[in-house]
Amino acid sequence: xxxxxxxxxxxxxxRRPQAIDDTESYRYEEDGGLLVENxxxxxxxxxxxxxxxxxxxxxxxxxxPHLILPGLIDTHLHFPQMQVIGSYAANLLEWLNTYTxxxxxxxxxxxxxxxxxxxFYDEMIRHGTTTAVAxxxxxxxxxxxxxxxxxxxxxxxVGGKVMMDRNAPQGLLDTPxxxxxxxxxxxxxxxxxxxxxxxxxxxxxxxxxxAQMEMTAxxxxxxxxxxxxxxxxxxxxxxxFTGELYPDAIDYTxxxxxxxxLGPKSLFGHCIHLSEREADAMSEAGAxxxxxxxxxxxxxxxxxxxxxxxxxxxxxxxxxxTDIGGGTSYSMLKTMDEAYKxxxxxxxxxxxxxxxxHMTLGNAEALSLSDHIGTLEAGTDADFVVLDAAATPAMxxxxxxxxxxxDELFLLQTMGDDRAVRETYVAGKAMKAVL
Ligand code: GUN
Ligand code: ZN
Numbered sequence: 001x002x003x004x005x006x007x008x009x010x011x012x013x014x015r016r017p018q019a020i021d022d023t024e025s026y027r028y029e030e031d032g033g034l035l036v037e038n039x040x041x042x043x044x045x046x047x048x049x050x051x052x053x054x055x056x057x058x059x060x061x062x063x064x065p066h067l068i069l070p071g072l073i074d075t076h077l078h079f080p081q082m083q084v085i086g087s088y089a090a091n092l093l094e095w096l097n098t099y100t101x102x103x104x105x106x107x108x109x110x111x112x113x114x115x116x117x118x119x120f121y122d123e124m125i126r127h128g129t130t131t132a133v134a135x136x137x138x139x140x141x142x143x144x145x146x147x148x149x150x151x152x153x154x155x156x157x158v159g160g161k162v163m164m165d166r167n168a169p170q171g172l173l174d175t176p177x178x179x180x181x182x183x184x185x186x187x188x189x190x191x192x193x194x195x196x197x198x199x200x201x202x203x204x205x206x207x208x209x210x211a212q213m214e215m216t217a218x219x220x221x222x223x224x225x226x227x228x229x230x231x232x233x234x235x236x237x238x239x240x241f242t243g244e245l246y247p248d249a250i251d252y253t254x255x256x257x258x259x260x261x262l263g264p265k266s267l268f269g270h271c272i273h274l275s276e277r278e279a280d281a282m283s284e285a286g287a288x289x290x291x292x293x294x295x296x297x298x299x300x301x302x303x304x305x306x307x308x309x310x311x312x313x314x315x316x317x318x319x320x321x322t323d324i325g326g327g328t329s330y331s332m333l334k335t336m337d338e339a340y341k342x343x344x345x346x347x348x349x350x351x352x353x354x355x356x357x358h359m360t361l362g363n364a365e366a367l368s369l370s371d372h373i374g375t376l377e378a379g380t381d382a383d384f385v386v387l388d389a390a391a392t393p394a395m396x397x398x399x400x401x402x403x404x405x406x407d408e409l410f411l412l413q414t415m416g417d418d419r420a421v422r423e424t425y426v427a428g429k430a431m432k433a434v435l
Contacts, residue, residue, distance in 0.1 A: 071130025081325030
């Protein structure tokens with residue numbers, strides 16, 4: 001099997017950085033080498049040492065002086081919302097009803113779903129995202145298109161057919177039985193095929209009747225290893241309406257807990273307005289709160305207390321995500337730029353190492369997939385990204401006076417976007433080159 005030796009400045013995290021000078025939390029190799037074979041990293045370290053391990057005929061690609069990081073991970077976005085981005089609405093519920101639900105109705109057509117799926121993966125690669133966790137639409141055809149395209153590109157992707165049986169247009173509703181049957185069919189056809197992972201996906205409590213939540217509970221019992229994704233505590237009006245629909249629950253989180261949906265594979269989008277009791281319940285269950293900063297600011301939903309939730313006595317696990325199309329950028333760099341600003345407004349600091357940890361290993365840990373992705377360790381998937389902190393004239397000018405890795409990362413986060421992504425490798429293959 002041909003080996004590929006990739007040379008560049010390697011940066012990969014070992015754990016969450018405790019402070020800006022926590023140099024033990026990451027590995028940085030100024031002149032590093034990654035040896036790739038069969039889609040897997042087989043060696044990583046100083047270039048000289050890795051070169052010595054490589055076969056004499058290994059292909060060699062030199063990315064110096066750019067940074068090589070594990071592929072970026074996006075833990076929450078909506079694949080059928082590519083044409084919803086930038087829709088002018090006052091708040092979440094107006095945005096859903098006016099733009100999002102009508103647009104998602106179009107995914108009943110498998111040709112439309114297949115076309116958008118192609119664009120979707122092109123954008124992921126363009127932005128350096130090698131794994132994402134997506135909501136498809138209610139239509140099984142949308143999940144088929146999503147996973148078929150992931151398989152073609154060899155990407156490790158998580159996704160699910162949305163279940164929703166009320167409070168949306170007729171063209172966007174299933175029934176408790178249909179939601180159950182079609183989710184089972186998607187699992188049977190796609191889970192474990194290539195690198196695909198199927199997630200159990202009730203949209204949120206507002207669009208699922210208690211009968212559908214019972215069926216979701218059954219799926220969670222039958223497939224305990226699958227991810228579960230839904231939305232939680234995003235907007236005050238949403239929280240109030242949810243309380244009306246589930247009067248017996250003590251709070252929003254308790255609804256999901258009652259149906260067995262609160263566990264270590266559960267990903268809850270937003271979680272902006274959790275009470276202390278809800279944060280305790282999330283922490284005890286090991287559930288993940290997924291922060292979507294560009295979406296939260298765009299829809300005016302609120303300021304997610306990322307730092308406060310992570311330093312609690314009972315800390316809440318955290319993921320970060322774009323939330324396309326409530327979110328306004330496909331870029332995880334832009335996402336962390338906005339996350340940084342939200343913490344500023346809350347009087348907190350989010351240092352650049354924490355940000356890059358979250359985009360890579362942090363999100364891999366949030367997905368319980370760090371044995372495969374989110375690092376440059378030997379034995380993991382060869383998904384990585386090449387970043388150029390001098391990608392634009394304005395960035396290059398700032399780089400002239402940038403002296404440290406800390407400052408370079410902060411510049412990438414603050415000014416970077418898809419232009420800073422030189423190349424995106426999926427299972428050892430350079431994908432951007434062939435877009
Ligand atoms: N809550 C339920 N559905 C959605 C959605 O599509 N986007 C966002 N941001 N929140 C939701
Ligand atoms: Zn969402």
